[in-house]
Amino acid sequence: MNQPIARVNRRTVLSAAALALAAVHAGRSWAADAWPSKTVRIIVPFAPGGGADSSARVLAEVLAPKLGQSVIVENRPGAGSAIGVMAAAQSKDGHTLLMGSNSMVINPVLNPSITYDVARDFDAVGMVSAQPLVLVVPAASKITSFVDLVAEAKARPGTLTAGNSGNGTLAHLTAELFSIQTQTTITSVPYKGESALLPDLIAGLVSCGFLNLPSVIAHIRSGRLRALAVSSPAPVAELPDVPTLRSLGQPSLEVQGWAALLAPKGTIPKEGLARLEALLIQALGTDTVKTRFAALSVEPVVSGRDATAQHLKAEGARWQQVIKARGIKADS
Numbered sequence: 001m002n003q004p005i006a007r008v009n010r011r012t013v014l015s016a017a018a019l020a021l022a023a024v025h026a027g028r029s030w031a032a033d034a035w036p037s038k039t040v041r042i043i044v045p046f047a048p049g050g051g052a053d054s055s056a057r058v059l060a061e062v063l064a065p066k067l068g069q070s071v072i073v074e075n076r077p078g079a080g081s082a083i084g085v086m087a088a089a090q091s092k093d094g095h096t097l098l099m100g101s102n103s104m105v106i107n108p109v110l111n112p113s114i115t116y117d118v119a120r121d122f123d124a125v126g127m128v129s130a131q132p133l134v135l136v137v138p139a140a141s142k143i144t145s146f147v148d149l150v151a152e153a154k155a156r157p158g159t160l161t162a163g164n165s166g167n168g169t170l171a172h173l174t175a176e177l178f179s180i181q182t183q184t185t186i187t188s189v190p191y192k193g194e195s196a197l198l199p200d201l202i203a204g205l206v207s208c209g210f211l212n213l214p215s216v217i218a219h220i221r222s223g224r225l226r227a228l229a230v231s232s233p234a235p236v237a238e239l240p241d242v243p244t245l246r247s248l249g250q251p252s253l254e255v256q257g258w259a260a261l262l263a264p265k266g267t268i269p270k271e272g273l274a275r276l277e278a279l280l281i282q283a284l285g286t287d288t289v290k291t292r293f294a295a296l297s298v299e300p301v302v303s304g305r306d307a308t309a310q311h312l313k314a315e316g317a318r319w320q321q322v323i324k325a326r327g328i329k330a331d332s
Contacts (some may be wrong), residue, residue, distance in 0.1 A: 043096060050102075062283045101259050122262040146250075201225065230243075
């Protein structure tokens with residue numbers, strides 16, 4: 001299993017920012033026509049409004065003046081992000097980036113008809129953000145803790161249900177990973193997105209679910225849902241009293257929805273990638289980005305190109321194990 005994404009701390013940001021500033025200052029001697037020489041496009045393979053989209057729009061606004069060119073966000077949703085990822089992979093204009101997420105490493109494993117390869121077709125620029133999942137049950141449920149959930153699942157194999165936002169999504173795979181790690185059987189119930197799932201979850205028509213923090217925080221605070229655990233390395237500010245799965249003895253269930261910035265392989269010169277990496281690290285350490293990310297319930301994640309590439313590889317291998325172990329296939 002892969003290592004958890006580290007949260008940003010002050011020392012990490014300061015040291016990373018120092019490196020970034022050195023690279024930026026060194027870059028002032030580059031030729032006037034150095035990358036970028038025109039508008040930069042960030043493809044987001046989802047509809048507007050989600051974590052990856054919001055993170056991309058914050059970064060576009062912050063990076064544009066540093067790059068000296070406009071930065072626009074283009075949403076290309078569909079096929080669980082595969083349409084947007086393929087569009088980015090096929091772009092050869094040298095000024096296209098991709099805001100990738102978990103789904104980009106899951107889809108090729110889930111669906112053999114998807115032909116892109118993350119390592120072959122993309123250059124990593126850096127990690128951007130991470131967001132935990134929250135394990136929740138209906139407020140009326142007799143299950144009041146993670147231990148209760150495991151005990152109930154073992155006592156009644158296959159009768160508990162875990163709602164998710166769709167087959168092959170991070171929520172679905174995390175529930176399947178839960179079954180593997182706890183040696184239980186919980187029946188997966190896919191919905192067309194979290195908005196479709198939430199009414200049934202609140203009403204108790206499904207037993208539990210791993211959902212994105214922003215989707216459930218209001219329902220937890222209002223008392224309609226009960227939070228049993230969060231999947232982040234440390235407790236989250238919004239739910240300080242909710243334990244982490246690691247603290248409950250389940251480090252393998254440490255799962256986060258992440259966003260990473262990538263470029264189509266070989267389309268941006270090495271100097272341009274180095275400059276973009278430095279500016280990204282610098283941006284993630286600013287109060288502006290940290291404040292705006294906090295409002296989105298996402299954490300900035302500082303990670304250079306090599307570490308990001310390794311993370312994507314590890315994530316692909318991790319979910320490949322789960323998909324094969326549980327016999328999960330793409331929707332036909």
